[in-house]
Amino acid sequence: xxxxVRLAVTLFTVAPLPAGRVDRASAAVAIRLAPAVGAAxxxxxxxxxxxxxxxxxxxxxxxxxxxxxxxxxxxxxxLDGLADTADGLxxxxxxxxxxxxxxxxxxxxxxxxxxxxxLLAQAASVAALPARGWAAALAGVVAATAAGRAAATWAxxxxxxxxxxxxxxxxxAGAARPAAQAAGTAAVALLAVPAxxxxxxxxxxxxxxxLAVALLLHRHVVRRLGGITGDVLGAAVEVTTxxxxxxxxxxx
Numbered sequence: 001x002x003x004x005v006r007l008a009v010t011l012f013t014v015a016p017l018p019a020g021r022v023d024r025a026s027a028a029v030a031i032r033l034a035p036a037v038g039a040a041x042x043x044x045x046x047x048x049x050x051x052x053x054x055x056x057x058x059x060x061x062x063x064x065x066x067x068x069x070x071x072x073x074x075x076x077x078x079l080d081g082l083a084d085t086a087d088g089l090x091x092x093x094x095x096x097x098x099x100x101x102x103x104x105x106x107x108x109x110x111x112x113x114x115x116x117x118x119l120l121a122q123a124a125s126v127a128a129l130p131a132r133g134w135a136a137a138l139a140g141v142v143a144a145t146a147a148g149r150a151a152a153t154w155a156x157x158x159x160x161x162x163x164x165x166x167x168x169x170x171x172x173a174g175a176a177r178p179a180a181q182a183a184g185t186a187a188v189a190l191l192a193v194p195a196x197x198x199x200x201x202x203x204x205x206x207x208x209x210x211l212a213v214a215l216l217l218h219r220h221v222v223r224r225l226g227g228i229t230g231d232v233l234g235a236a237v238e239v240t241t242x243x244x245x246x247x248x249x250x251x252x
Contacts, residue, residue, distance in 0.1 A: 004029020007251035012037045012149060014075055016160065027168070028175035031156045035184035038149030039191060042142035045070050049126065049141060050134040063126035066141065067119055080147070081234015082112030082118060085221065086230070095226050099163060102231050118242050128252065129195075136197050140248050143192035147207045148241035150188050151214040152233045153181050161227035168230030195248050206247025214240040217247075 003020035008030035010017050020026065045066050051061035071079060082083050088102035090110030101108070109113070109140040125144075153176045162173035186210070192203025214236055 001029055005033060008033040008037050011077075012074065013041055022171075024171050024175065027171035031153055031172045031175055031185070032177065032180040034152050035146050035188050038146035039142055039188070041070070042074060042145030043138075044073065045145060046138035046141035049129075049137055053127035053131070053134070053137070059131060060123070060127045063123045066126050067123045068144070070122075073121070078234035078237040079115060079118075081231035082238040083107045083115050084231040085181075085235035086114035087111040088237055089221065089224060091198050094225065095163075099229070102229065112186060112199070118238050122245060125242070125249060128249050130197055133197075135194050139191060139203065140195040140245070143188060143195050143203055143207060144244040144248070146188045146191060147244040148206075148209055148237040148239075150181075150184050151211055151218075151236040151240035153184055154211060154215060155218050155228055155233055155236045157181060160222060163225040163227035163229045163232070169228045169232065172233070173228055178204050190249070196252070199251075202250070203248060206244050209247055210240045210243035213243055 003022070003026035006017045006020040007022060007026050009015045011030055012034060019066075040199075048069050049062055052065060053059070084102040084107075087104075087108040087110045088098040090108070091098060091101050093101065105142075126141065129140045156172045156174065156176040158174050158176070158178070160174055162170040164170060176241045185242045189204035189207045193200045195203035217239060218228075218232070218236060221235075222228065225232070
C-alpha cells in the first residue's frame, strides 16, 4: 500500500517522494488512488486560480496560468500521452505501426492539433468558470482534474489487456476493481456539486457524461491498438478533464 501511494503521487504529479517498489501490485494500488491524487492536484490548481482572482489578474491570463501550472505539476506526462495517442490513431496504420508511431519521441501533426485544441479548450473553460466567489470555481477545477484521473482508473478496468508486454500499460491493465472505480466516480461527482451555482445536479452530470464519452473513445482505442498503454491513459486524463470543464459550462 505504501509503495502504491508513492507511485500514485509520483506518477500523477511531480511531488518528490522517495522511490518505492514498482510492480503490478503497487501499480494496481496507484491506479485506484488516481482520482484522489487528481482531487489534491485540482485543489492546488484551484488555489492558483482563486489567488490570481484575488490579486486582480484578469480571468483569461489567470486561466492560462492554471493550465500551465497543471502541465508543470504533471511534467506534461498526460499531454505527451494525448499527443502520442492522437498521432498513433490519426496515422490509420496497422496496430504494430500505430504503436511504433506512439513510441517515437517526436510529435506529428495530429498530436500537435490535439495538444493545441485541448489546451485552448481547457484555458477557455477555466476562464469561463464563475467569477464571483471562490467556491464554484475551485470546485470546478477540482472536479475536472479529479475526473480526468478517474478516467485513467476506468481505462484499467478488468478485461482490458495491455497493448504491449512492457511499460505502464502492462502494469496496470485490468488492475482496477469495480468497487474502487464506482467509489472514485461517486466521490468525484460529489466534488462537482458546488461547481455550478444554482444547478447542483449539473456538476455530477458533467462528470458522468465526460467519463461516458471517454469510455467510448477508450473502446475505439482498444480495438485499434489491442489494449492500453501509458499514452492511452494520458489521453484519457486530458480528454476527460476537458470534457468535464465543457460540461460545467453548458447553459451558463
